[in-house]
Amino acid sequence: MKRFLTPVLLASSLLLGACATRDVPFQPAVQAVADQPFTAAGRLSVNVDGKGHVANFDWQHAPERDTLSVTTPVGSTVARLTRDAAGVTLEADGKRRTATDVEALTEETLGWRLPLSNLVWWIRGQTAPGLAVERLPDGSVRQEGWTIRFVSDAEAPGPYPRRVELSRDRLSMRLVVHAWQ
Amino acid sequence: MKKSFFALSMLVLAPFASAAAIPQLKAFVAESRTLSASFHQTVTAKGKRDEAQGTLEIARPGKFRWNYNKPYDQQIVGDGKKLWIYDRELAQVTTKPLDAALGSSPAALLAGSNAIERDYTLKEAGTQNGLEWLTAAPRKSENTFESIRMGFSGNTLREMELADSFGNVTRIRFDNLKKNPPIAASHFTFTPPKGVDVLSE
Numbered sequence: 001m002k003r004f005l006t007p008v009l010l011a012s013s014l015l016l017g018a019c020a021t022r023d024v025p026f027q028p029a030v031q032a033v034a035d036q037p038f039t040a041a042g043r044l045s046v047n048v049d050g051k052g053h054v055a056n057f058d059w060q061h062a063p064e065r066d067t068l069s070v071t072t073p074v075g076s077t078v079a080r081l082t083r084d085a086a087g088v089t090l091e092a093d094g095k096r097r098t099a100t101d102v103e104a105l106t107e108e109t110l111g112w113r114l115p116l117s118n119l120v121w122w123i124r125g126q127t128a129p130g131l132a133v134e135r136l137p138d139g140s141v142r143q144e145g146w147t148i149r150f151v152s153d154a155e156a157p158g159p160y161p162r163r164v165e166l167s168r169d170r171l172s173m174r175l176v177v178h179a180w181q
Numbered sequence: 182m183k184k185s186f187f188a189l190s191m192l193v194l195a196p197f198a199s200a201a202a203i204p205q206l207k208a209f210v211a212e213s214r215t216l217s218a219s220f221h222q223t224v225t226a227k228g229k230r231d232e233a234q235g236t237l238e239i240a241r242p243g244k245f246r247w248n249y250n251k252p253y254d255q256q257i258v259g260d261g262k263k264l265w266i267y268d269r270e271l272a273q274v275t276t277k278p279l280d281a282a283l284g285s286s287p288a289a290l291l292a293g294s295n296a297i298e299r300d301y302t303l304k305e306a307g308t309q310n311g312l313e314w315l316t317a318a319p320r321k322s323e324n325t326f327e328s329i330r331m332g333f334s335g336n337t338l339r340e341m342e343l344a345d346s347f348g349n350v351t352r353i354r355f356d357n358l359k360k361n362p363p364i365a366a367s368h369f370t371f372t373p374p375k376g377v378d379v380l381s382e
Contacts, residue, residue, distance in 0.1 A: 041231045043253065045273040045380070052380035054266050054275045058229055073249065073257060073266070074287060075224035075231070075351035076326050076343065091347070163270060176270045178252045179231065 025139035026150035026161035028125045037062040040123060042177035044070075048112055049170045057175075061120055066102075068116070081105075083116070112171050115146060123175060125150045125161040145169075201305050202315035205333035206297065212336060215240045216291070218358040226349045237288055237355070243279065244369040245288035258371040259289055265371040274373045277382040287341055287353060290329075306330060312339055 040059045046052045055078060060067045066083040079092035081102065088105050090097045099105035106114040118128040127133045127141055127148075134142035140149040146168045150161040160180060166173045216239040224231045235249040247257040254269040259279050267274045279289070290296055297303070301317035308314070312332035319326070332340040337358055343351040373379050 039229065041229070043255070043268050043271055045268070045271045045275075047273070047378060047380055050378075050380060051382065052273075052275065053382060054268050054271060054273050054380070058226070058231065060228065069226070069347070069349075071224070071349065073247075073255060074222065074343065074353075075349050076345040077347035077349050080347055094346075174271050174273065176253070176268070181229075 022154045023151045023163075024154045024157075026125045026152040028150075029159065031129075032121075032124070032126050033129075035063045035120065038124070039181035040177045041179040041181075042175055044173065044175045046112075047172045059123075066116065066120075081114075081116070115144070115166070118144065118146070119166075119175075122148050122150075122164055122166065123160070123177065125164070200313060202313040202331065202333050203303050203305060205313060205336050206303070206315060206331065206338075208336040209333065209338055210241075210297075213239075213241075213360040215361050215364050216358065217362045217364065218355045221354045221356070223352045224349060225352075226347070237291075238364050238368050239288060239292045240364060240369055241292060243292050245292040246368050247288040256371070257288070258369065259292060260370050264289070265373075267371065267373070267377070272377050274371075274377055274379045275382060276379065287343070291338070301329065 038059075038061050040057075040061075042057055042059075043054065044057050045054045056071045056073055056075070058069045058071065064085065066081070068081040069077055070079045070081075071077050079090060082089045082091075083102060088099050088102050090099075090105050090109055092109075097105065097109060099108070102116040103113045106112065106116075115122075118131070121128040128143055131143050136142060136147070138149075140147055142148070146166050149165040151163040151165065152158070153162040156162070160177065163174060163176045166175075216237070218237045219234065220237055221234045222232065233249050233253070234251045235247065235255075237248075238246045243259060243261045245257075245259045249255040249257075256265070256267045256269075258265045258267075262279055263276050264279050265274060265276050293299075297317060300321070301319055304316045304318075306314035306316045309332070312334050314330055314332045317329040317331065326343045327346045328344045330342040331338060332342075337360075338355055339358075340355065341351075341353045343353075
Protein backbone atom coordinates (compact mmCIF):
# COMPACT_ATOMS: atom_id res chain seq x y z
CA MET A 1 0.00 0.00 0.00
CA LYS A 2 2.74 2.39 1.03
CA ARG A 3 4.75 1.49 -2.06
CA PHE A 4 1.75 2.24 -4.18
CA LEU A 5 0.97 5.53 -2.45
CA THR A 6 4.46 7.06 -2.65
CA PRO A 7 4.55 7.47 -6.45
CA VAL A 8 0.96 8.75 -6.40
CA LEU A 9 1.79 11.37 -3.77
CA LEU A 10 4.98 12.27 -5.61
CA ALA A 11 3.08 12.61 -8.87
CA SER A 12 0.39 14.74 -7.29
CA SER A 13 2.92 17.00 -5.57
CA LEU A 14 4.74 17.45 -8.88
CA LEU A 15 1.42 18.25 -10.48
CA LEU A 16 0.73 20.64 -7.64
CA GLY A 17 3.97 22.47 -8.26
CA ALA A 18 3.42 22.55 -12.00
CA CYS A 19 -0.10 23.99 -11.94
CA ALA A 20 0.22 25.94 -8.68
CA THR A 21 -3.13 24.50 -7.68
CA ARG A 22 -4.14 23.91 -4.12
CA ASP A 23 -6.41 21.00 -5.06
CA VAL A 24 -5.47 17.56 -3.78
CA PRO A 25 -7.54 14.36 -3.82
CA PHE A 26 -9.58 13.95 -0.64
CA GLN A 27 -9.21 10.71 1.33
CA PRO A 28 -11.80 9.94 4.03
CA ALA A 29 -10.26 8.92 7.36
CA VAL A 30 -12.68 6.00 7.65
CA GLN A 31 -15.66 4.77 5.70
CA ALA A 32 -18.75 5.83 7.66
CA VAL A 33 -21.00 2.96 8.64
CA ALA A 34 -24.10 4.84 9.74
CA ASP A 35 -25.71 7.96 8.31
CA GLN A 36 -25.42 11.06 10.51
CA PRO A 37 -27.34 14.34 10.29
CA PHE A 38 -25.52 17.34 8.83
CA THR A 39 -26.11 20.91 7.73
CA ALA A 40 -24.03 22.19 4.84
CA ALA A 41 -23.97 25.64 3.25
CA GLY A 42 -22.20 26.03 -0.05
CA ARG A 43 -22.36 26.77 -3.74
CA LEU A 44 -23.13 24.47 -6.61
CA SER A 45 -22.96 24.52 -10.35
CA VAL A 46 -24.86 22.42 -12.84
CA ASN A 47 -23.71 22.06 -16.44
CA VAL A 48 -25.93 20.33 -19.00
CA ASP A 49 -24.40 20.56 -22.47
CA GLY A 50 -22.80 23.94 -21.67
CA LYS A 51 -25.99 25.41 -20.25
CA GLY A 52 -26.26 25.78 -16.55
CA HIS A 53 -26.34 27.66 -13.32
CA VAL A 54 -24.24 28.72 -10.38
CA ALA A 55 -26.22 29.02 -7.14
CA ASN A 56 -25.87 28.87 -3.40
CA PHE A 57 -27.39 26.02 -1.44
CA ASP A 58 -28.28 25.13 2.09
CA TRP A 59 -28.80 21.47 2.91
CA GLN A 60 -30.17 20.11 6.18
CA HIS A 61 -29.88 16.34 6.20
CA ALA A 62 -31.08 13.70 8.63
CA PRO A 63 -31.63 10.02 7.83
CA GLU A 64 -35.41 10.52 7.80
CA ARG A 65 -35.57 13.99 6.28
CA ASP A 66 -33.80 16.33 3.84
CA THR A 67 -34.35 20.01 3.16
CA LEU A 68 -32.29 21.37 0.27
CA SER A 69 -32.72 25.05 -0.56
CA VAL A 70 -31.18 26.57 -3.67
CA THR A 71 -30.78 30.33 -3.37
CA THR A 72 -29.32 33.28 -5.23
CA PRO A 73 -25.98 34.58 -3.90
CA VAL A 74 -27.92 37.14 -1.89
CA GLY A 75 -30.05 34.51 -0.20
CA SER A 76 -33.37 34.59 -2.02
CA THR A 77 -34.80 31.09 -2.45
CA VAL A 78 -35.04 29.79 -6.01
CA ALA A 79 -36.24 26.28 -5.14
CA ARG A 80 -36.73 24.13 -2.08
CA LEU A 81 -36.71 20.35 -2.05
CA THR A 82 -37.96 18.44 0.98
CA ARG A 83 -37.94 14.69 1.55
CA ASP A 84 -39.61 12.87 4.41
CA ALA A 85 -41.62 9.73 5.07
CA ALA A 86 -44.57 11.16 3.10
CA GLY A 87 -42.53 11.64 -0.09
CA VAL A 88 -40.73 14.43 -1.87
CA THR A 89 -41.86 18.01 -2.54
CA LEU A 90 -40.28 20.58 -4.83
CA GLU A 91 -41.35 24.22 -4.43
CA ALA A 92 -40.28 26.64 -7.15
CA ASP A 93 -41.83 29.42 -9.27
CA GLY A 94 -44.77 29.57 -6.88
CA LYS A 95 -45.62 25.94 -7.68
CA ARG A 96 -45.51 22.86 -5.54
CA ARG A 97 -44.91 19.41 -6.96
CA THR A 98 -44.77 16.10 -5.16
CA ALA A 99 -43.44 12.65 -6.03
CA THR A 100 -42.24 9.49 -4.33
CA ASP A 101 -38.51 10.04 -4.93
CA VAL A 102 -36.13 12.92 -5.65
CA GLU A 103 -34.62 11.38 -8.77
CA ALA A 104 -38.01 11.05 -10.53
CA LEU A 105 -39.18 14.49 -9.41
CA THR A 106 -36.04 16.30 -10.60
CA GLU A 107 -36.04 14.38 -13.88
CA GLU A 108 -39.61 15.52 -14.48
CA THR A 109 -39.12 19.15 -13.43
CA LEU A 110 -35.47 19.93 -14.26
CA GLY A 111 -34.83 17.44 -17.06
CA TRP A 112 -31.99 15.78 -15.15
CA ARG A 113 -31.83 13.49 -12.14
CA LEU A 114 -30.42 14.86 -8.91
CA PRO A 115 -28.84 11.84 -7.18
CA LEU A 116 -29.76 13.08 -3.69
CA SER A 117 -29.65 9.77 -1.82
CA ASN A 118 -26.09 9.13 -3.06
CA LEU A 119 -25.07 12.76 -2.69
CA VAL A 120 -25.78 12.40 1.04
CA TRP A 121 -22.59 10.29 1.11
CA TRP A 122 -20.59 11.84 -1.73
CA ILE A 123 -20.76 15.35 -0.29
CA ARG A 124 -18.94 13.97 2.79
CA GLY A 125 -16.30 12.26 0.66
CA GLN A 126 -17.75 8.78 1.19
CA THR A 127 -18.91 6.24 -1.34
CA ALA A 128 -22.60 5.39 -1.11
CA PRO A 129 -22.97 2.15 0.88
CA GLY A 130 -24.51 -0.91 -0.71
CA LEU A 131 -23.58 0.08 -4.27
CA ALA A 132 -20.77 -1.21 -6.48
CA VAL A 133 -17.68 1.03 -6.43
CA GLU A 134 -15.13 1.31 -9.19
CA ARG A 135 -11.94 3.17 -8.23
CA LEU A 136 -10.20 4.97 -11.06
CA PRO A 137 -6.41 5.57 -11.28
CA ASP A 138 -6.81 9.35 -10.79
CA GLY A 139 -8.46 8.82 -7.40
CA SER A 140 -12.05 9.35 -8.53
CA VAL A 141 -14.71 6.70 -8.06
CA ARG A 142 -17.58 5.44 -10.18
CA GLN A 143 -20.99 4.55 -8.75
CA GLU A 144 -24.33 4.06 -10.51
CA GLY A 145 -22.99 5.56 -13.73
CA TRP A 146 -21.62 8.69 -12.00
CA THR A 147 -17.94 9.58 -11.87
CA ILE A 148 -17.22 11.33 -8.59
CA ARG A 149 -14.07 13.26 -7.74
CA PHE A 150 -13.40 14.38 -4.17
CA VAL A 151 -11.10 17.40 -3.83
CA SER A 152 -9.44 18.83 -0.74
CA ASP A 153 -7.79 22.19 -0.27
CA ALA A 154 -4.12 21.39 0.42
CA GLU A 155 -3.84 24.46 2.66
CA ALA A 156 -6.95 23.69 4.68
CA PRO A 157 -7.59 19.94 4.81
CA GLY A 158 -10.67 18.93 6.78
CA PRO A 159 -12.84 15.95 7.63
CA TYR A 160 -14.86 16.50 4.43
CA PRO A 161 -13.86 17.35 0.87
CA ARG A 162 -13.85 21.03 -0.05
CA ARG A 163 -15.26 20.28 -3.50
CA VAL A 164 -17.08 17.34 -5.04
CA GLU A 165 -17.35 16.98 -8.81
CA LEU A 166 -19.88 14.62 -10.39
CA SER A 167 -20.42 13.78 -13.99
CA ARG A 168 -22.65 11.44 -15.91
CA ASP A 169 -23.41 11.60 -19.63
CA ARG A 170 -23.94 15.26 -20.62
CA LEU A 171 -24.41 16.43 -17.04
CA SER A 172 -21.79 17.63 -14.61
CA MET A 173 -22.21 19.10 -11.15
CA ARG A 174 -19.81 20.68 -8.69
CA LEU A 175 -20.46 21.36 -5.04
CA VAL A 176 -18.31 23.41 -2.68
CA VAL A 177 -19.24 23.52 1.00
CA HIS A 178 -18.07 26.58 2.93
CA ALA A 179 -19.82 25.84 6.23
CA TRP A 180 -20.57 22.51 7.95
CA GLN A 181 -22.66 22.32 11.08
CA MET B 182 -42.17 85.34 22.99
CA LYS B 183 -42.16 81.80 24.24
CA LYS B 184 -44.74 80.85 21.65
CA SER B 185 -42.88 82.43 18.77
CA PHE B 186 -39.65 80.81 19.89
CA PHE B 187 -41.43 77.46 19.80
CA ALA B 188 -42.79 78.23 16.33
CA LEU B 189 -39.35 79.28 15.17
CA SER B 190 -37.71 76.16 16.49
CA MET B 191 -40.33 74.01 14.77
CA LEU B 192 -39.60 75.85 11.55
CA VAL B 193 -35.88 75.25 11.92
CA LEU B 194 -36.18 71.64 13.03
CA ALA B 195 -38.87 70.64 10.59
CA PRO B 196 -36.59 69.94 7.61
CA PHE B 197 -34.46 67.59 9.74
CA ALA B 198 -37.36 65.85 11.41
CA SER B 199 -38.95 65.16 8.02
CA ALA B 200 -35.77 63.72 6.45
CA ALA B 201 -37.84 60.66 5.67
CA ALA B 202 -36.45 57.67 3.80
CA ILE B 203 -37.96 58.24 0.34
CA PRO B 204 -36.46 61.74 -0.12
CA GLN B 205 -33.15 60.34 1.19
CA LEU B 206 -33.29 57.55 -1.40
CA LYS B 207 -33.91 60.10 -4.16
CA ALA B 208 -31.09 62.33 -2.94
CA PHE B 209 -28.79 59.31 -2.58
CA VAL B 210 -29.40 58.27 -6.19
CA ALA B 211 -29.19 61.86 -7.51
CA GLU B 212 -25.97 62.64 -5.63
CA SER B 213 -23.97 59.59 -6.65
CA ARG B 214 -23.04 58.64 -10.18
CA THR B 215 -20.53 56.14 -8.80
CA LEU B 216 -20.49 54.39 -5.44
CA SER B 217 -18.21 52.10 -3.52
CA ALA B 218 -18.77 50.35 -0.20
CA SER B 219 -18.01 47.23 1.75
CA PHE B 220 -20.92 45.07 2.86
CA HIS B 221 -21.73 42.41 5.41
CA GLN B 222 -24.55 39.98 4.56
CA THR B 223 -26.45 37.75 6.98
CA VAL B 224 -29.04 35.30 5.67
CA THR B 225 -31.31 33.84 8.31
CA ALA B 226 -33.91 31.14 7.84
CA LYS B 227 -35.43 28.47 10.00
CA GLY B 228 -32.55 26.90 11.88
CA LYS B 229 -29.71 28.47 9.95
CA ARG B 230 -27.62 31.58 9.63
CA ASP B 231 -25.12 32.18 6.84
CA GLU B 232 -22.78 35.16 6.79
CA ALA B 233 -20.68 36.59 3.99
CA GLN B 234 -18.92 39.83 3.24
CA GLY B 235 -17.46 41.70 0.34
CA THR B 236 -17.35 44.91 -1.64
CA LEU B 237 -19.70 46.81 -3.88
CA GLU B 238 -18.97 49.19 -6.77
CA ILE B 239 -21.55 50.91 -8.94
CA ALA B 240 -21.45 53.23 -11.97
CA ARG B 241 -24.88 54.48 -13.02
CA PRO B 242 -26.58 53.62 -15.19
CA GLY B 243 -26.55 49.87 -14.94
CA LYS B 244 -22.97 48.88 -14.16
CA PHE B 245 -21.96 47.15 -10.97
CA ARG B 246 -19.57 44.76 -9.29
CA TRP B 247 -20.68 42.85 -6.18
CA ASN B 248 -17.76 40.77 -4.89
CA TYR B 249 -17.89 38.27 -2.05
CA ASN B 250 -14.48 37.71 -0.50
CA LYS B 251 -15.36 35.94 2.75
CA PRO B 252 -15.93 33.04 3.37
CA TYR B 253 -15.72 32.41 -0.38
CA ASP B 254 -14.61 34.24 -3.47
CA GLN B 255 -17.44 35.03 -5.85
CA GLN B 256 -17.75 37.89 -8.33
CA ILE B 257 -21.05 39.22 -9.68
CA VAL B 258 -20.56 41.76 -12.44
CA GLY B 259 -23.13 43.71 -14.45
CA ASP B 260 -21.33 45.18 -17.46
CA GLY B 261 -24.36 47.09 -18.73
CA LYS B 262 -25.57 44.28 -21.00
CA LYS B 263 -24.87 41.00 -19.28
CA LEU B 264 -24.67 39.63 -15.79
CA TRP B 265 -21.64 37.48 -14.97
CA ILE B 266 -21.29 35.27 -11.91
CA TYR B 267 -17.88 33.73 -11.28
CA ASP B 268 -17.17 31.42 -8.37
CA ARG B 269 -13.45 30.80 -8.05
CA GLU B 270 -13.60 27.48 -6.19
CA LEU B 271 -16.31 26.08 -8.45
CA ALA B 272 -14.21 27.31 -11.39
CA GLN B 273 -17.46 28.15 -13.19
CA VAL B 274 -18.81 31.28 -14.81
CA THR B 275 -22.45 31.80 -15.73
CA THR B 276 -23.75 34.60 -17.83
CA LYS B 277 -27.27 35.83 -18.51
CA PRO B 278 -29.00 38.98 -19.77
CA LEU B 279 -28.78 41.80 -17.27
CA ASP B 280 -32.53 42.42 -17.22
CA ALA B 281 -32.96 39.02 -15.57
CA ALA B 282 -30.48 40.00 -12.89
CA LEU B 283 -32.43 42.04 -10.39
CA GLY B 284 -32.86 39.19 -7.96
CA SER B 285 -29.21 38.22 -8.15
CA SER B 286 -27.84 41.21 -6.33
CA PRO B 287 -29.03 44.40 -4.67
CA ALA B 288 -26.27 46.05 -6.70
CA ALA B 289 -28.36 45.55 -9.84
CA LEU B 290 -31.21 47.35 -8.12
CA LEU B 291 -29.02 50.18 -6.87
CA ALA B 292 -27.19 50.64 -10.16
CA GLY B 293 -30.32 51.50 -12.12
CA SER B 294 -30.99 55.23 -12.30
CA ASN B 295 -34.64 54.90 -11.41
CA ALA B 296 -35.16 51.13 -11.25
CA ILE B 297 -36.30 51.27 -7.65
CA GLU B 298 -38.95 53.92 -8.24
CA ARG B 299 -40.04 52.37 -11.54
CA ASP B 300 -40.32 48.74 -10.42
CA TYR B 301 -41.24 49.08 -6.76
CA THR B 302 -43.96 50.79 -4.76
CA LEU B 303 -42.21 52.80 -2.04
CA LYS B 304 -43.63 53.50 1.41
CA GLU B 305 -42.20 55.22 4.46
CA ALA B 306 -41.56 52.73 7.27
CA GLY B 307 -40.51 54.93 10.18
CA THR B 308 -37.39 55.19 12.31
CA GLN B 309 -35.51 52.22 13.71
CA ASN B 310 -31.96 51.93 15.11
CA GLY B 311 -31.29 55.55 14.20
CA LEU B 312 -32.14 55.04 10.53
CA GLU B 313 -35.10 56.15 8.45
CA TRP B 314 -36.65 53.16 6.68
CA LEU B 315 -38.70 52.63 3.56
CA THR B 316 -40.32 49.49 2.20
CA ALA B 317 -40.17 48.63 -1.48
CA ALA B 318 -42.75 46.16 -2.79
CA PRO B 319 -42.27 44.87 -6.35
CA ARG B 320 -44.99 46.15 -8.71
CA LYS B 321 -44.90 42.84 -10.57
CA SER B 322 -44.87 39.69 -8.49
CA GLU B 323 -41.65 37.89 -9.25
CA ASN B 324 -39.74 34.94 -8.01
CA THR B 325 -37.15 36.87 -6.04
CA PHE B 326 -37.86 39.10 -3.08
CA GLU B 327 -41.26 39.57 -1.54
CA SER B 328 -40.27 42.70 0.29
CA ILE B 329 -37.30 45.01 0.53
CA ARG B 330 -36.54 47.49 3.32
CA MET B 331 -33.89 50.16 3.03
CA GLY B 332 -32.50 52.18 5.93
CA PHE B 333 -30.97 55.65 5.42
CA SER B 334 -29.18 58.35 7.33
CA GLY B 335 -27.51 61.46 5.94
CA ASN B 336 -28.88 60.75 2.44
CA THR B 337 -26.86 57.53 2.45
CA LEU B 338 -28.00 53.92 2.31
CA ARG B 339 -26.83 52.14 5.47
CA GLU B 340 -28.77 48.88 5.56
CA MET B 341 -31.03 46.69 3.44
CA GLU B 342 -33.35 43.90 4.46
CA LEU B 343 -34.71 41.48 1.88
CA ALA B 344 -37.32 38.80 2.54
CA ASP B 345 -38.38 36.01 0.20
CA SER B 346 -41.59 33.98 0.20
CA PHE B 347 -39.86 30.97 1.83
CA GLY B 348 -39.06 32.81 5.06
CA ASN B 349 -35.44 33.71 4.29
CA VAL B 350 -34.41 37.15 5.49
CA THR B 351 -31.20 38.76 4.20
CA ARG B 352 -29.71 41.71 6.07
CA ILE B 353 -27.01 43.73 4.39
CA ARG B 354 -25.05 46.39 6.21
CA PHE B 355 -23.00 48.85 4.13
CA ASP B 356 -19.82 50.38 5.52
CA ASN B 357 -17.19 52.80 4.18
CA LEU B 358 -19.67 54.02 1.59
CA LYS B 359 -18.14 56.58 -0.77
CA LYS B 360 -20.13 58.70 -3.20
CA ASN B 361 -18.59 59.45 -6.61
CA PRO B 362 -15.20 57.78 -6.13
CA PRO B 363 -13.16 57.31 -9.32
CA ILE B 364 -13.57 53.65 -10.41
CA ALA B 365 -11.63 52.17 -13.33
CA ALA B 366 -13.87 51.06 -16.22
CA SER B 367 -12.17 47.65 -16.05
CA HIS B 368 -13.99 46.95 -12.77
CA PHE B 369 -17.23 46.76 -14.74
CA THR B 370 -16.07 44.30 -17.35
CA PHE B 371 -15.57 40.60 -16.90
CA THR B 372 -13.17 38.34 -18.77
CA PRO B 373 -13.49 34.67 -17.84
CA PRO B 374 -10.19 33.29 -16.49
CA LYS B 375 -8.47 30.56 -18.51
CA GLY B 376 -9.53 27.01 -17.76
CA VAL B 377 -12.92 28.02 -16.41
CA ASP B 378 -16.19 26.79 -17.93
CA VAL B 379 -18.53 29.53 -19.12
CA LEU B 380 -22.18 28.49 -18.90
CA SER B 381 -25.19 30.36 -20.18
CA GLU B 382 -28.60 30.03 -18.62
